Every structure is written in C-alpha cells, then in structure tokens.
Amino acid sequence: MNIEQARFNMVEQQIRPWEVLDQSVLDLLFTVKREEFVPAASKSLAFVDLELPLGQGQVMLAPRVEARLLQELSVKPTDKVLEIGTGSGYMAALLAAKAEHVVSVEINAELADVARGNLTRAGITNVTVETADGARGLAARGPYDVIVISGGVPAIPEAILKQLRVGGRLAAIVGTAPVMRAQLVTCTAEGIYNTVNMFETVVPMLENFCAEPAFSF
Numbered sequence: 001m002n003i004e005q006a007r008f009n010m011v012e013q014q015i016r017p018w019e020v021l022d023q024s025v026l027d028l029l030f031t032v033k034r035e036e037f038v039p040a041a042s043k044s045l046a047f048v049d050l051e052l053p054l055g056q057g058q059v060m061l062a063p064r065v066e067a068r069l070l071q072e073l074s075v076k077p078t079d080k081v082l083e084i085g086t087g088s089g090y091m092a093a094l095l096a097a098k099a100e101h102v103v104s105v106e107i108n109a110e111l112a113d114v115a116r117g118n119l120t121r122a123g124i125t126n127v128t129v130e131t132a133d134g135a136r137g138l139a140a141r142g143p144y145d146v147i148v149i150s151g152g153v154p155a156i157p158e159a160i161l162k163q164l165r166v167g168g169r170l171a172a173i174v175g176t177a178p179v180m181r182a183q184l185v186t187c188t189a190e191g192i193y194n195t196v197n198m199f200e201t202v203v204p205m206l207e208n209f210c211a212e213p214a215f216s217f
Contacts, residue, residue: 019068025067028097029067036122058204060087069091069148073146075098082141082147083147087106087115088115099146101127104130105130112130136157136159137160137163142163145168151206152202154209169187172185181200181201
C-alpha cells in the first residue's frame with residue numbers, strides 16, 4: 001500500500017466531501033499519522049471509511065467523523081480540552097495539535113496504556129491520559145474550553161456540561177441507534193447552552209452513560 005496516496009485519498013474522497021474545508025484541519029490529517037494509532041491487525045484499513053475495532057468492545061471512529069468534529073469545535077492554541085473515551089489516542093493527538101493541553105479519560109486500563117504508548121511514540125507531550133470512568137466528566141481538572149465525547153451517549157449529562165467555561169464548546173454524538181445526531185453545544189452564559197445538530201450518524205455507545213436524559217435542550 002502507498003501510505004501517502006491512501007492518506008491523500010482519505011482526505012479528498014471521504015473528508016473534504018463531508019464539508020470539512022478548514023485547511024488547518026485538513027493539514028493535520030497529513031501531519032498526525034493515523035496509521036500509528038491503528039492496531040497492527042488493522043493497519044491496511046487505517047484510511048478506510050470505517051470504524052476500526054480496538055478490542056475491549058471499543059472502536060476508532062471513522063476518519064470523516066473525527067475530522068468533522070474537530071473542525072466544528074474550532075480549537076484554539078490557548079484551549080484546555082477534555083476528551084472522554086481515549087481509545088487509541090488518535091483524536092487526542094489531533095486535539096493536542098491545536099490546543100494548549102488535552103486531558104483524555106479512558107475507562108479501560110489496557111486501552112489507556114496503548115494510547116499512552118501511541119502518543120509517546122508520536123512525540124506528543126501535551127496530552128494526559130487518565131484511567132477513569134468519564135461518564136461524569138473530570139471536574140477535578142476543569143473547567144474546560146472544549147469537551148469531546150468520543151463515542152455515543154443517550155444524553156449529555158448535566159455534570160459534564162457544567163465543566164464547560166462560558167464560551168466553551170462540547171461535541172458529542174447523542175441518541176440511540178438508529179437515530180443519533182452529532183451535536184455541538186456552546187455555553188453562552190453560566191448555565192445557558194446553545195445546541196446545533198451537525199449531522200446524523202450511528203456509533204457505538206460509551207460505557208456507563210445514563211439512559212435517562214440528564215439535560216434537555
């Protein structure tokens with residue numbers, strides 16, 4: 001496989017047509033090497049429009065979904081970011097390239113170790129991977145300018161929304177199959193949130209998120 005050609009095809013055939021036009025995001029997809037965060041058994045599928053299994057029932061989200069979420073969050077160099085669901089560490093690596101610091105929470109200790117190794121090998125030093133249940137966020141490290149929930153949730157817990165600074169943005173894929181929506185939530189004032197539905201998709205659910213709506217928009 002010609003890796004660079006495959007990467008180019010991923011960007012031009014999958015990601016750009018999905019309304020990802022921010023050049024800084026497109027450039028990152030060439031800089032942060034996705035294949036370095038993919039399990040060895042799936043290397044040949046690193047650039048395919050698929051969710052890739054990571055083991056432990058977890059997956060890497062499809063490249064177009066990750067890129068679209070990254071674009072809509074408009075991460076700035078001064079931003080402090082919380083990611084819930086580290087997986088292989090790839091989304092954390094993308095976020096880290098745009099942010100000041102990323103705290104990424106992974107419930108599975110084995111996956112957390114894999115992600116730490118991937119990030120270290122990639123030379124990324126501004127990500128802290130915490131092994132913990134992120135279903136309530138990580139208030140001890142907050143508040144945050146950006147929160148990314150890297151997997152499906154039936155509803156966004158109010159406890160996590162409260163960890164956003166005013167002006168902060170949160171991206172999550174909300175609902176249950178077959179109807180799930182990627183949402184961008186902005187904290188416009190203390191306790192006030194504006195939600196935009198970005199696109200529909202279906203992804204695996206993260207562990208331990210409450211099935212009852214914790215916050216209604």
